[in-house]
Amino acid sequence: TQLLEQSPQFLSIQEGENLTVYCNSSSVFSSLQWYRQEPGEGPVLLVTVVTGGEVKKLKRLTFQFGDARKDSSLHITAAQPGDTGLYLCAGANTGNQFYFGTGTSLTVIP
């Protein structure tokens, strides 16, 4: 069962541009995580958000958890080629099992 929809599926932008990717569901999550995956490697955890409305910043990356805890967004300011990768969101149900979205593949062109 695919509970999490991510958009856009693919995104190609120029270095220096800003972007936002979205993670949406009809289910309520107890917490939500964002990962970045580079080709040939496993996903790496970027952040965990727990409280509805919570905003977390990691350098140029800003993560927000929706007020109703059904959705989340990731905003990148002044994208760099090093930001290239597959961004995955993962939401936890009440049983603390995480379900992963299908990902947004980001390419930042120098």
Place this chain on the structure above:
Amino acid sequence: DAGITQSPRHKVTETGTPVTLRCHQTENHRYMYWYRQDPGHGLRLIHYSYGVKDTDKGEVSDGYSVSRSKTEDFLLTLESATSSQTSVYFCAIRPGGGVYGYTFGSGTRLTVV
């Protein structure tokens, strides 16, 4: 990080043969997971373990079995490989449940011909 390693990294096998993938961790984490990653499906949970000899099924467990005889090792076995099991397999570990994040291995690319 060398805290979690998967072997082999690549494998080609024939339909109908058994295949075992190994996950080894040096973090002494309680929870270990096997996921498969396919285009359009994201990461899907196959099996997980919450302790030695304690395992449970995930959403795509048919055709797979697991074993965990030691804290550090979690084995995934494809009993009789099929072409639909061609995928990239990831092992992951977590120190506990709740909000703990996953640490993933580098993956095993399995091709069933």
